[in-house]
Amino acid sequence: MLHTLKPCEIQTGGFCFENTRRNAVLESSLSESGYKAPGARKTGTTIAGIVFKDGVILGADTRATDDMVVADKNCMKIHYIAPNIYCCGAGVAADADVTTQIMSSNVELHMLNTGRPALVTMVTRQLKQMLFRYQGQIGASLIVGGVDVTGPQLYSVYPHGSYDKLPFLTMGSGAAAAVSVFEDRFKPNMELEEAKQLVREAITAGIFCDLGSGSNVDLCIITEAGVEMLRGYDKPAMKGKREGQYRYKPGTTAVLTKTVTPFPLVVVDESVQIMDPE
């Protein structure tokens, strides 16, 4: 009964920052020698989600950047959390990946414990409590979407732990480009095909107008009946096919003069080396 004497226990946690001063000194001494500390790979993304008549559609681009270089041309930004709940991740790639995996594990345990299917509110609640505990040090911006007993729902969670519940959402570096498409053309209770086109256009806007986003459009359609993952639904930025030929036929260049100079070679030394078959 000592438990009830304590107020609602808040989990202590978050990162330990004891070594920050030592690391700063190390980094400065290393940079003097010309070494750069490795940076975290960000996804520099466009992710979006909308609620339509029968459920939720999540969309994402597929480019992962490492500063100004494309690290992965076809990475997967839509992560599985539960059979009826998926999550798009933007921000630091590793943080988004691992956070969603932790959530997926917690949700699985919860489902086994309660014997009931997962609720989207539960996932969002645990996500934001964990991100708040780390005070934004975990750089994961996530869009959680799913269909549960209370209906289709869409939440966005920011790295510091705030969240929004809205009918359409965008996150990532290409969010501004994508949300402009939504603000213009979103209607409540859209049909499936219309909704798919809208998300595709929003992500495509992000792909073309944002340097951090590119390659293909991935879609994930979640309804009460089930989930449909459309990887590579649209490839707006495919490499174009070359129009012309750059191989020249022999004889394209006219031969004007021809001079032949023989090189006499004298054998100086001859040695044989047997190669080991192994």
Add this chain to the structure above:
Amino acid sequence: MSRGSSAGFDRHITIFSPEGRLYQVEYAFKAINQGGLTSVAIRGKDCVVAVTQKKVPDKLLDAMTVTHLYKITENIGCVMTGMTADSRSQVQRARYEAANWMYKYGYEIPVDMLCKRMADISQVYTQNAEMRPLGCCMIFVGLDEELGPQLYKCDPAGYFCGFKATAAGVKQTEATSYLEKKVKKKLDWTYEQTIETAISCLATVLSIDFKPSELEVGIITTKGSGFKILSENEIDVHLVALSERE
């Protein structure tokens, strides 16, 4: 085969006896009867009803402060049978667990999960030698959003189960056999039928003609606004209806 002899402590703390019994847990069950009260709970088609005796032994006691029905959340209530102090401790813990669940997961705890949690906590006491089991039996009544009315009971051993109708306390066996005769396979009792059956069960088994001040009734229905403890006037209405029937 020679039985190993115990050092004699198996009756004093919660360790196994040579026959494989936990004496302290069995004594805890006997402690439930110390209060001298019996409680009955029945699940109807769209409601759950919990009825318990209200014994005020002293004239100087303020009857308003004596109660064995507690609200745990908006949609879950419980009736406690057994040692009053242990009961209050369990209720406090149940309220904490329910609130903690709401904070961590963002939705109300289902009745079966709360009962499971309380049962798990009780089980820990049957393993810890330094802590005794609590001498009280919790009967949870609640409304689940998906599954409808729910009735669960958990005891000092850490066992819990869902019930159509159940009883706890001194006259537990008699009340249970009375209920077995009454409860049909299909649960289709209305609200009035459920309350009247519960009250008549208690009246028959204890051979008491109840006055409204001697009973405590807690209900939860799909129509209503959560767990409600009936006032004396409301109890009187049902007692009158019951006596008119007989």
